[in-house]
Amino acid sequence: MVVTVTYSPGPHLDRFLASLSLATDRPVKVVIADNGSTDGAPEQAEKRYPNVQLLRTGSNLGYGSAVNRGATQITDAECSEFFVVANPDVQWGPGSIDLLLQAADRWPRAGALGPLVRDPDGSVYPSARHQPSLVRGGMHAVVGPLWKSNPWTAAYRQDRQDPSEREVGWLSGSCLLVRRAAFDAVGGFDERYFMYMEDVDLGDRIVRAGWQNVYVPSAEVLHHKGHSTGRDPARNLAAHHRSTYTFLADRYPAPWQAPLRWTIRGALAARAGLVVGSSRRKQAKGR
Known part of the structure; x- marks a missing residue:
């Protein structure tokens, strides 16, 4: 069972579905939780692929909320223990889902397992990270944009570790094998998050509930990152x-x-003002 969330995904969705046969020999049902696409791609996919079910969420609910809606379509007959959550701009590597399932056998307390994620240029995306503590996460946020090789960012992103199967703080929500019992135990994704941090939060709550997040670099996917974040x-x-x-x-x-929350709010507001303003100026110049 695979749950993906769409918002006018364009050609990414067809590549996602076509490459799924490489990821596993098992029959796979795909639920597309659509957040209001206008490009017709989800409808075309449902017609072309017999294993696809289109679920219209009714509006743009955000990623985590839509995944939760998609997960409600899972029946015991279709998924007794695991299901996959993935962005529609993922391209599956050979055996990637089967390798995640094999790793789950080695890690019986794994609530979520994530593959090695490659960017379109072939580089490895840091998809398995520590939880962002105040010091590590704060310094990454403040210093990272100016000093790319700073030690706090490297520690948070685990940049200097060779890919190895290991327990981590959280895994990128772009592609996850989720243990249904763990997902249900923590109530799925927190629906207050419309965009970003929902995977960090899920990973943290999985660990707090006594489960593990496990990085499985023997499984690989390519993430094109062209779905909605760049618009x-x-x-x-x-x-x-x-x-x-x-x-x-x-x-x-x-x-x-x-007082700590006030400080965090003020610091984030100041940083947001700087980076959002810079982004808008760049957009204006590019027109």
Whole structure:
């Protein structure tokens, strides 16, 4: 069972579905949770591929909320233990789903397992990371854009570690094998996150519930990153900062921690103002 979320995915969706036969020899049902596409691609996919079910969510709910809706379509007969969550701009590598399932046998407490994710240029995307602590995550956010090789970013992204099968803090939501029991135990994705950080939050709650996030680099996918995130960079940057505040505020909820939350909010607002403004100026120059 595979759940993917679409928002006018264009040709990415057909490549996603066509390459799925490389990922596993098992019969696979695909639920497309569509957030209001206008390009006709989800409808065409449902007609072309007999294993595809199109679920219209009714509006643009965001990624995590749409995945949750898609997961409700899973029956016990179709998925007794695992299902896959993946972006429609993923291209599957040979045996990628089967390799994730094999790893799940080696890690019986794995709530989520993620493959090695390659960018379109062939480089490895840091899809398996530590949780963003205040110091590590804060320094990554503040220093990272100016000093790419800083030690806090390297530690957070685990850039200097060779790919190895291991437990990590969280995994990119672009492609995950999810254990249904773990997903149900934590209530799926937190629907307050419209865009960004929903995978960080899910990974954190999986660990807090006694499960593990496991990186499986023997399984590979290619992520084209052309689905929706590049359409309005300034809007996406603003959304990222809002989601980051939601995530951090949840981790420091006590009344006596209010000054820390205020500081986090102020710092993120200042950073958002700078990066969003810079992005809009670049967009204006490019017109």
